[in-house]
Amino acid sequence: MHTLSEENYLKCIYRLQDKGQKITPTAIAESLGNNPASVVDMIRKLTDKQLIAYDKKKGVDLTEQGQKHATLIVRRHRLWEVFLLEKLDYHWDEIHDIAEELEHIKDATLADRLDKFLGFPEYDPHGDPIPKANGKMPKRYSTTLADVKAGAHCRVAAVKDTTSAFLQYLIKLNINIGTKIQLIEKIPFDSSLVISIDGNEHKTVSQKFGESLLIDM
Amino acid sequence: MHTLSEENYLKCIYRLQDKGQKITPTAIAESLGNNPASVVDMIRKLTDKQLIAYDKKKGVDLTEQGQKHATLIVRRHRLWEVFLLEKLDYHWDEIHDIAEELEHIKDATLADRLDKFLGFPEYDPHGDPIPKANGKMPKRYSTTLADVKAGAHCRVAAVKDTTSAFLQYLIKLNINIGTKIQLIEKIPFDSSLVISIDGNEHKTVSQKFGESLLIDM
DNA sequence: AAATAAAATTAGTCAAGCCTAATTTTATTT
């Protein structure tokens, strides 16, 4: 079986895939808060275990086996998040770190039993799709609030950023998965967004904020 | 916070307390399957952290702090066992090892939330009492099936042996916590027990079996 | 009490997974 650290690297690489950029040792190091030298060590280890392939030109890539493993870690993470929120009444911003630990519990049937117990949820509390037992993934949202045109009405589908700082800001703004937002205007100067949350008074948020909210139209 | 290894030592020492014997490095080593030399290292570490006190004459003893910490690990272990059995439909004999991992998840409120979610259970699926949040412990059963007189009716309250072999035997016999058993007769030759499970046909079990079942009358 | 056996301890080693510092390779500017 794989160690905690190996699993964290796999998950990290899996996440970095979404960005569509070349996955470099430096990128992994930054994402994990580790030193690039340590990353190089682990790249060697994971390559030996045939979980990743590393090519200086192409960067790091998950092998089929690595991809499968990473997907299952993400599956476990997201299922536990649903559990923590729905069953144990945690708040949105508290569940990530705990799920980060729970996802590493090793048991062949645990994830599937949890899945069943939770009623086979499609999305986790952040709106991210939960991979199925076979590794298939429901479609993920890709449009962010920063992408839509002024005047557009949309619905919060997921969050791209799951840091506590962002989630607490959302709570403060009373924004949840499903909340309706209208983009009133984009400020040309710095791309700030003027929005109306659930039809309420206008508020201004940053471009960074807009890029962190995935939406449905 | 304490490491996985430290917690396992604490839990081990906690368990050894029940035997009423002096807790020696060798005893800990045997119980954990470690080398005595490693145990000596950890004893030093836990002593430095004031979780245990070690006296060559008296052996290892948990400090108040260590006792509290160990109790909370046991609490988490037993609560997770209830969860796995009741909510995820695991069998009696499958839950121990998974709970062994889950018990180390670090979050200040997790155990209490789980406790609430499970309806504040008093006993775990093996019949062991679940320590309360404050560290208090419900009374444990002490009478075994081997202790009662022929003719007596009793109820299975807990199991003293949690090995898979024993639990699977119980499953085969259709015995659970709460199952009613009547002791029909004791065979003087080898102290075998003739019993009736839930009023069904007589079956014979060994003395060892009888001593492993804790009962209520 | 001396001899022997067992337990405890010390000393030194090892792998995992991280680190820093130095070096080499690759990419970007000028």
Added chain:
DNA sequence: AAATAAAATTAGGCTTGACTAATTTTATTT
């Protein structure tokens, strides 16, 4: 293309928690 900057890599070290082997202490026999 040369100079510079950035990224990748190597070399060597550290800590945790294990180990083995050797030694010392304690307990048990004779």
